[in-house]
Amino acid sequence: MNRFALAHARTIADAAARATTTVADAMTAARSNATRPASLIKAGGIDVLDLMKENLLAPDMLVSLRDVAGLDTITEAPDGGLRIGAMVTLGALAAHDMVRRRYPALAAALAGAASPQIRHVATLGGNLLQRPRCWYFRAAAFHCLRKGGGHCFAISGESQYHAIFDNRPCAIVHPSSAASVLVALDAAIELVDADDTIRRLPLASFFVAPGRDTERENDLRPREILTAILLPPPAAGLCTAYLRQGERSAFDWPLAEVAVALVRNEESLCVHAVIVLGAAAPVPYRAQAAEAALLGRRVDDNAARAAARAAMEGATPLPRNGYKLPLFEALVHRAIMAAVAETL
Amino acid sequence: MAQSRNADGNGVPPVGGPGAVSLALTVNDITRTVRAEPRLTLAEALRGPLGLTGTKIACDRGACSACTVWLDGVPVCSCMILAIEVGQRRVTTIEGLAEGERLHPVQAAFVAHDAVQCGFCTPGMVMSCAALLAHTKQPSADAVTAAISGHLCRCGTYPHVIAATVAAGAETKGDGP
Numbered sequence: 001m002n003r004f005a006l007a008h009a010r011t012i013a014d015a016a017a018r019a020t021t022t023v024a025d026a027m028t029a030a031r032s033n034a035t036r037p038a039s040l041i042k043a044g045g046i047d048v049l050d051l052m053k054e055n056l057l058a059p060d061m062l063v064s065l066r067d068v069a070g071l072d073t074i075t076e077a078p079d080g081g082l083r084i085g086a087m088v089t090l091g092a093l094a095a096h097d098m099v100r101r102r103y104p105a106l107a108a109a110l111a112g113a114a115s116p117q118i119r120h121v122a123t124l125g126g127n128l129l130q131r132p133r134c135w136y137f138r139a140a141a142f143h144c145l146r147k148g149g150g151h152c153f154a155i156s157g158e159s160q161y162h163a164i165f166d167n168r169p170c171a172i173v174h175p176s177s178a179a180s181v182l183v184a185l186d187a188a189i190e191l192v193d194a195d196d197t198i199r200r201l202p203l204a205s206f207f208v209a210p211g212r213d214t215e216r217e218n219d220l221r222p223r224e225i226l227t228a229i230l231l232p233p234p235a236a237g238l239c240t241a242y243l244r245q246g247e248r249s250a251f252d253w254p255l256a257e258v259a260v261a262l263v264r265n266e267e268s269l270c271v272h273a274v275i276v277l278g279a280a281a282p283v284p285y286r287a288q289a290a291e292a293a294l295l296g297r298r299v300d301d302n303a304a305r306a307a308a309r310a311a312m313e314g315a316t317p318l319p320r321n322g323y324k325l326p327l328f329e330a331l332v333h334r335a336i337m338a339a340v341a342e343t344l
Numbered sequence: 345m346a347q348s349r350n351a352d353g354n355g356v357p358p359v360g361g362p363g364a365v366s367l368a369l370t371v372n373d374i375t376r377t378v379r380a381e382p383r384l385t386l387a388e389a390l391r392g393p394l395g396l397t398g399t400k401i402a403c404d405r406g407a408c409s410a411c412t413v414w415l416d417g418v419p420v421c422s423c424m425i426l427a428i429e430v431g432q433r434r435v436t437t438i439e440g441l442a443e444g445e446r447l448h449p450v451q452a453a454f455v456a457h458d459a460v461q462c463g464f465c466t467p468g469m470v471m472s473c474a475a476l477l478a479h480t481k482q483p484s485a486d487a488v489t490a491a492i493s494g495h496l497c498r499c500g501t502y503p504h505v506i507a508a509t510v511a512a513g514a515e516t517k518g519d520g521p
C-alpha cells in the first residue's frame with residue numbers, strides 16, 4: 001500500500017467534508033486529477049484496502065467512520081420498519097433478532113456472504129458500495145472501460161463470472177449479496193452531505209447501469225456519506241426467500257443468487273411479486289417477466305416453473321457464461337417454492 | 345508532521361500519518377507502544393515490531409483466514425485491519441492461548457488428532473476453533489465446519505480439525521463458563 005494519513009471523523013458532516021473523492025472517481029484516469037489530493041471514506045476497509053494493496057488506488061488520506069456516533073445501530077422505525085446504520089457489520093445484522101424474525105431472507109443472504117472473519121468487520125454500507133469483482137477490473141494491467149479505458153476485456157475474454165443480462169458495454173455483475181435482497185424488500189437509503197442535507201431514495205434507483213455510466217456502480221457523490229438503509233415494515237402475508245449457488249459452499253461471491261418477495265391474498269392468489277437476481281447483471285436485476293408470470297395465479301410448482309423459465313427471457317449470455325441460465329432457472333423455481341413454504 | 349492527541353487519551357490522534365505514529369496496542373493482556381505508519385496492518389504489526397510471528401500472512405487479502413486473531417474475543421483477519429484502527433480493543437493471538445506450558449484444549453486436541461500438516465493455516469484455525477469453544481460448550485461437527493468456513497488449508501486437514509474441535513468441546517463438558 002502507498003503511504004497515507006488516516007483521519008478519524010467524529011461527525012457525519014466532518015467525514016463528508018473530508019471525503020473529497022469517491023472511490024469510483026479516484027479510479028478513473030480521465031476524471032482524477034493527479035495533482036489534487038484524494039481523500040476516501042473507509043468503513044470496514046475490506047474493499048478499500050484490497051484495492052490499495054492491488055495498487056488500483058493510492059489515496060492521500062483515508063477518513064475512518066469508526067468513531068462517528070450513531071452509524072452502527074439498528075433501530076425500529078416509527079412506521080414499524082427498520083433503520084440500519086451503514087456501519088452495522090454483516091455479522092451483527094445477520095445475528096440481529098428482529099432481522100432474523102421479520103426479514104429472514106436478509107439474514108440468510110448476510111449469513112452466507114464471505115467468511116465469519118470478514119462479516120465481523122465488513123459493514124452493510126461498504127457492502128453496498130464495494131466495487132465489482134471482474135478480474136480484469138481488479139488487475140492493474142488491464143485498463144478497461146470501468147477504469148476510464150476504451151475496452152471491455154471480459155465480453156470477448158474470460159467471462160464465466162460475468163453478467164447474462166444488460167451486459168453491454170461492460171459485463172460486471174453487482175458484487176453485493178445484500179443488494180439483491182434489499183431491493184426485493186423495497187429498501188431505501190439515506191445519504192448526508194457536508195451541509196447535513198439529507199437525500200433519501202429507493203435503493204433500486206441508486207444503482208447505475210453501464211448504459212448510463214460505465215465508470216460507477218452507484219450514484220454516491222463526493223462529500224456524501226451513506227448513513228442508513230431503511231426497510232419498510234413487512235406487508236401482511238409477505239413471504240420471502242434468498243438462495244445462492246457458488247462454486248464453494250462458503251467464502252466466495254456467488255455464481256447466482258435469487259431473492260423473492262411474495263404476497264398472496266385470501267384466495268391464495270399472488271398479488272405482489274418481486275424477484276431479484278444477483279450476480280446476473282451490472283445492477284440487481286428485477287426479473288419482471290417472472291413476476292408477471294406469478295401475479296394473479298396460485299403459486300404452485302407449475303407456476304413457479306413457468307416463472308423460472310420466464311426469468312431467463314431476454315438473457316444475452318457471453319461465450320463463457322451460458323451455464324448460468326439453467327442455474328438461475330433452477331434457483332428461481334426453488335426460491336419461489338421456498339418462499340411460499342415459509343408460510344404454508 | 346505535527347500531530348495532536350485526541351481527548352479520550354488512547355494515543356490515536358484524529359489525523360495520523362502518513363509518517364509513523366505511536367500506537368498503544370494491548371496484545372495478550374500486555375500493552376506495548378509501537379511506532380507505525382497508518383498503512384501498517386495489524387498482522388504486520390504483530391509479526392514485525394511486536395515480534396509475535398505465530399500469526400501467519402498468506403493471501404494478505406482477507407481470503408484465507410491464516411491471519412486470524414481475536415479483537416475483543418471476536419475472530420477477524422488481521423491482514424485487513426489497520427493497526428492504527430485497533431484502538432483500545434484487546435488483541436489475542438495464538439501466543440496468548442496457552443497458560444504457560446499448558447496448551448489450550450484446542451491446541452492439545454490438534455496435537456492428539458494430527459490436525460496439523462505443514463502448519464501454515466493452523467494458528468488461524470486454532471483461533472477460530474477456540475473462539476467457537478468459548479461460546480459453544482459442545483459444538484457439533486456442523487458448528488465447527490461453519491466456524492472454519494473462512495479457512496483455506498492446502499494440506500486438507502479439515503476433517504482432523506473438525507474431529508479435534510468436537511473432541512475438545514466434549515472434554516470441556518461440565519466445566520464452568
Ligand SMILES: Cc1cc2nc3c(=O)[nH]c(=O)nc-3n(C[C@H](O)[C@H](O)[C@H](O)COP(=O)(O)OP(=O)(O)OC[C@H]3O[C@@H](n4cnc5c(N)ncnc54)[C@H](O)[C@@H]3O)c2cc1C
Nearest residue numbers: 023043044045046047048114122123126127129176177226
Ligand atoms: C474472501 C471474501 C469473500 C467475499 N464474499 C462476499 C459475498 O459473498 N457477498 C458479498 O456481498 N460480499 C462479499 N465480500 C465482500 C465484502 O463483503 C465487502 O468487501 C465488504 O462488505 C465491504 O464493506 P467494508 O465496510 O469493509 O467497506 P470499505 O472497504 O470500508 O468501503 C467500501 C467502499 O464504500 C465506501 N464507503 C463505505 N462506507 C461508506 C459510507 N457509509 N458512506 C460513503 N462511502 C462509504 C468506501 O469509500 C469504499 O469505496 C467478500 C470479501 C472477501 C474478502
Ligand code: SF4
Nearest residue numbers: 134136144152170171
Ligand atoms: S466487464 Fe466491465 S469491469 Fe470487467 S473488463 Fe469489462 S469493462 Fe472492465
Ligand code: FES
Nearest residue numbers: 402404406409423
Ligand atoms: S492472510 Fe489474512 S486472510 Fe489470508
Ligand code: FES
Nearest residue numbers: 463465497498499
Ligand atoms: S496444514 Fe498446511 S495449509 Fe493447513
